[in-house]
Amino acid sequence: MNASPKPTVTILAALNKALADACAEDAKVILLGEDLADPEGGGIVGVTKGLSSQFGDDRVRSTPIAEQAIMGAAIGASLAGYKPVAEIMLMNFTTVAMDMIVNHAAKLRFMSGGQTHVPIVIRTMTGLGFGSGGQHCDYLEAWFAHVAGIKVVAASTPEDAYGLLRSAIEDPDPVLMIENLPTYFMPMSTELPDASHRVPLGKAAVQREGSDLTIVTYARMANESRVAAAQAAEQGISVEVVDLRTIAPWDRETVLASVRKTGRLLVVHEAVREHGVGAEIAAVVSEELFGELRMPVRRLGGAYAPVPYSKPLEDAFAPNAARILDTITQCVN
């Protein structure tokens, strides 16, 4: 038996290739953000490394630390026919650009009666694990999912990271891509995706099939859920893992089909559980499948607290594979 090749490809490498391929294929793709060009290091974690050298300083621009100006420049350039990919370094920094994102990027198509549109991508990273505390790690996807006119995506594999980013850049509407900091660097695949690879927006992935319980999740919690599902299988529990990939607008058909099959739903996200994306999914599943559910819908999410600093508190804050496995066994037994 041949040993399977050791994975070397990370989400970070996939994102870098997606941006490079998009820039190479379409001269209208332009990039902006803090420290993004090569003289500044090619991005704080290196997602844009090499791109300003390859595609020029006009198209790949470092910006001042000025998130409203970054978002405004992206919106304006998109109105004039460009496809800007704006990096807001950390998701918490979107809070200082909410006016541009919510009042303008998301609404200009509608408010103009379709005369203008805003084909931008906002790339932003977040996620706990590096002890950054309360202002660098929040998952705020529910805020954006609540605004009509902007799509929200998150990947948990290099293939999905590549395919979602390429689709987001090609999409005629604004897309917020949430990247996870700790999983940037995890080797997960053996080959970088081909330039033709796309993941359609609005389409979830059934990453593991199962019959006893459905987990609906996304971002790093999809990675944790896959681990928990594999461990549950050793106990004879068959778990289906659905990675939403697009958080808004989300793939109701795939989720409902899965829960119809298993009769049990557990939603897992890193964001604070209260008023989170899980609440919407739980509500829709309850409305559509009430008579077919074998248990009330369960949710796991971040604690109702700001993200803490101290390691034991950080560990206690969010779900992990062990806690997911524990909940799976509670649900099924």
Place this chain on the structure above:
Amino acid sequence: MATKSYVASPAILLDIYRRTALLKANDERVRKVITSGKIAMVYYSYRGQEVVPAALSACLRDDDQLCTIYRGIHDMLAKGFPLKEMWAEFAGRTTGSCKGKGGPMHLTFPAKGIMVTTGIVGSSAPIANGLGWAAQLDKSDRVAVATFGDGASNIGAVHESINLAAVWNLPVIFLCQNNLYSEHTAYKKMTGGETIAGRAAGYGIPGVRVNGNDPAAMYAAAAEAVARARAGEGPTLIEAMTFRFHGHNFGDPGEYIPKEEMAAALAADPVPALRARLIADGIATEDELSAIETEIEAEIDAAVEFAISSPWPVADDLRHDVFAQEIAR
């Protein structure tokens, strides 16, 4: 100081008057129509500020792009926004430029470069930078203009934007229309420093304070800023001094404006002043100007009639224009 090439010729002054006459007549009609109950709409009168965008627009082309604000209908009309599509949008009808989905605070007409109208104070400036960046990438000499009021000059987004325009050398004109009141509050009570134009020095770009009610002075300032932007010489901040003859929004009596201040401003109404000057200088006759005004009234009559006889949108329209793809039922 205006250089020779930026002197408003008689033809330009007449062009500016034609625009101001349209803006003044349209404002008067809007207030009349709201009062009559024929159309219910939110409205922020610009009466008194007409010369500023009229002189600016005399320097602009259709492909030059504008981001304006809720008190910006004068900016749009001066740049050529068609009356029928504007009035139908006021009335919330499907024939409005935005199909009734935007309303008077979000009027848009890209064919004339009217790209964004925002209801958020200070938000025209960041987006204008992106339009300027696109012009730079296109190697076009078109320019972008962000108009905003004195109140917006204290918003962080405006400062972020002027700084970015400076470091990227963008072809953007930041036009602050200082009407001396930010909503209900006097300019001097809320603004540090003597002038808004003076803030430009902090960003290393030219800043000029000009009498925005003086057509020749306003034209010279705008023409110079536009010429700089077209030549790749970067952004300019213009502070156009003007005055607002009405309250913040329709229905606000503006009692916070001292009576003497208002009386002096009304006595110096820039539109009849320009009219009188054109006649006195022999640039146009009374009859010629009256003919222009009569023509404008007829165009507005037709626009109002078109608007109120146009169909209303239907509930199903909510599913369209949220995304390119319609929202599922």
